[in-house]
Amino acid sequence: MTAQIVPGGQRRLKNRVTLRMTISNSLTMAYRNLLLIRRTPQQLFDVTIQPILFTLMFVFLFGGAISGSVSGYLPIIIPGILAQTALTASMATGVQLREDMDKGVFYRFKSMPIARIAPLTGPLLADIVRYAIATSLTFVMGYLLGFRWASLDGAVVGGVLVVFCSWCISWIFALLGATLKTSQTVQGISASILFPLGFLSGAFVPTSTLPWWLQDFVNVNPLTYIVSATRQLFNQGTIGNDFWLSLIVSIVVVVIFAPLTLRAYLRKT
Amino acid sequence: MMVQQSEIQDKNSSMEESTLAVEAHGLVKVFGDNRAVDGVNLSIPSGCIYALLGPNGAGKTTIINMLNTLLKPDGGNAKVFGHDVVREAQVVRQLISLTGQSAAVDERLSASENLRIFAMLLGLSRSDASKRATELLDEFGLADAANRTLDKYSGGMRRKLDLASSLIVQAPLIFLDEPTTGLDPRTRMQMWESIRRLVSSGSTILLTTQYLDEADQLADRIALIDHGRVVAEGTPRELKAAIGRATLHLQLADEKDAAEAIRVTQNVLNVKASTPERTLVTAPMADPDRLTDLLVSLREAKIHLATVSVQEPTLDEVFLALTGDGKQTEKGATTP
Numbered sequence: 001m002t003a004q005i006v007p008g009g010q011r012r013l014k015n016r017v018t019l020r021m022t023i024s025n026s027l028t029m030a031y032r033n034l035l036l037i038r039r040t041p042q043q044l045f046d047v048t049i050q051p052i053l054f055t056l057m058f059v060f061l062f063g064g065a066i067s068g069s070v071s072g073y074l075p076i077i078i079p080g081i082l083a084q085t086a087l088t089a090s091m092a093t094g095v096q097l098r099e100d101m102d103k104g105v106f107y108r109f110k111s112m113p114i115a116r117i118a119p120l121t122g123p124l125l126a127d128i129v130r131y132a133i134a135t136s137l138t139f140v141m142g143y144l145l146g147f148r149w150a151s152l153d154g155a156v157v158g159g160v161l162v163v164f165c166s167w168c169i170s171w172i173f174a175l176l177g178a179t180l181k182t183s184q185t186v187q188g189i190s191a192s193i194l195f196p197l198g199f200l201s202g203a204f205v206p207t208s209t210l211p212w213w214l215q216d217f218v219n220v221n222p223l224t225y226i227v228s229a230t231r232q233l234f235n236q237g238t239i240g241n242d243f244w245l246s247l248i249v250s251i252v253v254v255v256i257f258a259p260l261t262l263r264a265y266l267r268k269t
Numbered sequence: 270m271m272v273q274q275s276e277i278q279d280k281n282s283s284m285e286e287s288t289l290a291v292e293a294h295g296l297v298k299v300f301g302d303n304r305a306v307d308g309v310n311l312s313i314p315s316g317c318i319y320a321l322l323g324p325n326g327a328g329k330t331t332i333i334n335m336l337n338t339l340l341k342p343d344g345g346n347a348k349v350f351g352h353d354v355v356r357e358a359q360v361v362r363q364l365i366s367l368t369g370q371s372a373a374v375d376e377r378l379s380a381s382e383n384l385r386i387f388a389m390l391l392g393l394s395r396s397d398a399s400k401r402a403t404e405l406l407d408e409f410g411l412a413d414a415a416n417r418t419l420d421k422y423s424g425g426m427r428r429k430l431d432l433a434s435s436l437i438v439q440a441p442l443i444f445l446d447e448p449t450t451g452l453d454p455r456t457r458m459q460m461w462e463s464i465r466r467l468v469s470s471g472s473t474i475l476l477t478t479q480y481l482d483e484a485d486q487l488a489d490r491i492a493l494i495d496h497g498r499v500v501a502e503g504t505p506r507e508l509k510a511a512i513g514r515a516t517l518h519l520q521l522a523d524e525k526d527a528a529e530a531i532r533v534t535q536n537v538l539n540v541k542a543s544t545p546e547r548t549l550v551t552a553p554m555a556d557p558d559r560l561t562d563l564l565v566s567l568r569e570a571k572i573h574l575a576t577v578s579v580q581e582p583t584l585d586e587v588f589l590a591l592t593g594d595g596k597q598t599e600k601g602a603t604t605p
Contacts, residue, residue, distance in 0.1 A: 003470060004470055004471040005439050005441060005470060005471040005472065006441070006471075007288070007315065007441060007471060008288075008290060008315060008349070008350035008364045008441030008442060008473070009288040009315065009350045009351065011350075011363075011364065011441070013352075013360045013363045013364070014359075014360070015356075015357045015358075015359045015360045016359065017359060021392075024392075025390055028386060028389040028390050029390075031386070031389075032375075032378070032386045035378055035382055035386075036375075036377055036378065039377055039378065039418065040377065103375065103376070104369065104371040104372055104373040104374065105373050105374055105375040105383075106373075107339065107367070107369055107371070107373045108367065108369075108373035108374070108387070108434065109390075110338075110339055111337045111338060111339055111362060111365065111366075111367045112362060112387070112390055112391070113359060113362040113363040113391070114390050114391075118390075
C-alpha cells in the first residue's frame with residue numbers, strides 16, 4: 001500500500017495570496033522567461049542590433065544637419081536613442097505575451113495555486129534584462145563615438161531611469177498583448193503608438209525648431225520628459241523637474257495598466 | 270470491478286456529505302448561442318474514479334474547466350471538497366491538479382526545466398524542486414530525455430510529462446481531460462496503471478473520455494454527457510443493465526417495414542427500439558430468451574430480414590438508447 005495523502009476535506013487552506021508568495025511566484029516566472037531567452041537568443045536581436053545601428057545611423061545622418069557636427073550632436077542624441085531603443089524593446093513584451101498566452105502551459109498556470117498576476121509580472125521582470133542590454137550597448141556606442149558624461153553617478157541614475165520607465169510603459173503593450181487576438185495586431189498597433197511617441201518627442205531634434213502645434217504635443221509626450229531628464233543627468237549630472245515628472249508619469253501608467261492587463265488576461269481562457 | 274464498487278459504496282455510506290470531492294448543482298456555461306453546459310448536477314464521492322463519458326463537443330471539457338476554476342459558470346454552483354469554485358477559487362486550486370487535452374507544458378523548455386519551474390511555483394525550494402523533478406522523470410521513464418526540449422518529444426512523452434507535472438504534489442482531486450486520447454495501447458495501459466495508483470494513495474480522479482471501454486475498465490461511476498447535460502449516471506454495471514447488455518441489430522430487407530418492425534420489437538422485447546439507419550432497427554437486448562419470440566412475431570407480421578446480429582454496446586447505442594434518436598428527452602437517468 002502506498003503512502004496516503006491528507007484527504008481534501010481535512011485540509012485547512014487560505015483563500016488569499018500573500019505578498020511574499022506573489023513576489024516568489026513572480027521571480028520564478030521571471031526565471032522561466034530568462035531560461036526561454038537563453039534557449040532562443042534570437043529574442044535579443046532587437047536589443048543588440050538596434051542600439052548599435054541607430055546610434056551610428058542617427059549620429060552620422062543628422063549630426064551635421066542638426067548640430068553642425070557629430071560631437072555636438074552626441075549629447076542630444078545619446079539620451080534620445082537610449083530612451084527610444086528601450087521603449088522599442090518594451091514593445092516586444094506585448095507581442096511575446098500574446099504568443100505565450102496561447103500556449104497550453106498558461107492553462108496550467110491558471111489552474112495552479114499561485115498569484116494570479118505572476119504569469120504577467122514574470123515576463124515583464126525578465127525583460128528588464130533586455131532593457132539593460134539595450135541601455136548598456138547604447139552607452140558603449142556613445143562612448144566609442146566620443147560621448148562623455150558629466151559624472152558617472154548621473155550616467156548610472158540616467159540609465160536606471162530609462163530602464164525603470166521602459167518597464168512601466170511596457171504595461172501598455174502588455175495590455176495590448178492580453179487584449180488583442182493575434183501577435184501581428186499587437187505588433188502593428190504597438191508600432192503605430194510607438195512611432196509618433198518616439199519621433200514626436202525631444203529625442204532626436206531640439207523642440208524649438210518645431211511648429212507651435214507640434215511643440216504642444218511634444219511637450220505633453222511622456223517620452224520628452226524621460227529624454228530631457230536623461231539629458232540633464234548625462235550632461236549636467238543633476239536631477240531636475242523632468243526626472244520627477246518621468247517617475248510620476250511612469251508610475252501612473254503602471255497603476256492604471258497593470259490592473260487592466262490582469263483583468264484582460266484572466267478573462268481570456 | 271464488483272469488489273471495488275461495493276468498497277466505494279461502503280465508504281459512501283459512512284461518509285458525511287461534506288466529504289464529497291465534487292458537488293455541482295445546475296451548472297451552466299453559454300458560449301454565444303451555444304449552451305455548452307446546460308444544467309449539470311454531479312456528486313462525486315472522494316476516493317473514486319469518476320468518468321465523464323461522451324462524444325466530442327458534448328461539454329465534458331467545459332464542465333471540467335468550471336470545476337478547476339479556469340471558467341466561471343454562467344449559472345449554478347459547484348463545490349470542491351466543500352469549497353465554492355468561484356468564491357474560494359484559490360482554496361480550490363490548492364486541492365486540484367489538471368492534466369489537459371493539450372499538454373500544458375512549455376515546448377521551448379526541457380522536461381526537467383518544466384518540472385522544476387512548476388515545483389518552484391508550488392513552493393518547493395530550488396534544491397527540492399530539482400530533486401522532485403528527477404524523481405518524477407525516473408518514475409515516468411523520461412530520465413533519458415530529461416534535458417531535451419519538448420519540441421523533440423513524441424505526443425506520448427509529452428502526455429506523460431504533462432501527467433508528471435500534475436503530480437509534483439499529489440492533489441486530493443485530479444482532473445484528467447481525455448488522458449489517453451491518441452496514445453498507443455501500451456502507453457494507455459501505463460496511464461491506467463498510474464491512475465489506479467493515485468486512487469489507492471487517496472486521490473479522487475475525475476476524468477473525461479470518449480471511450481466506453483476506458484470508462485468501463487477504469488471508472489467506479491460514470492456520467493454520460495450529451496449536449497451539455499448528464500443523460501445518465503451510475504456504475505458501469507448499472508448503466509449497462511439500463512441499456513441491455515448487448516444490442517440486437519435487425520437489418521430489414523425492405524425499408525418500408527421499419528415502422529412496423531419497431532412496433533413489433535418494442536411489443537415483444539418491452540424495450541425502446543430505434544432506427545439509426547433506414548433499414549436498420551436496433552434494440553437493447555436485456556433478455557436473450559425472448560429473441561425467438563421476436564423472430565416469430567416478425568415472420569407473422571411478414572417482415573423480412575436481411576441479417577440478424579447481436580453486438581456489444583457501443584457508445585453510439587448507449588446514447589441513442591438514452592436520448593431517443595438524438596432527441597433531447599429527460600429520460601433514462603438511472604439512480605443508484
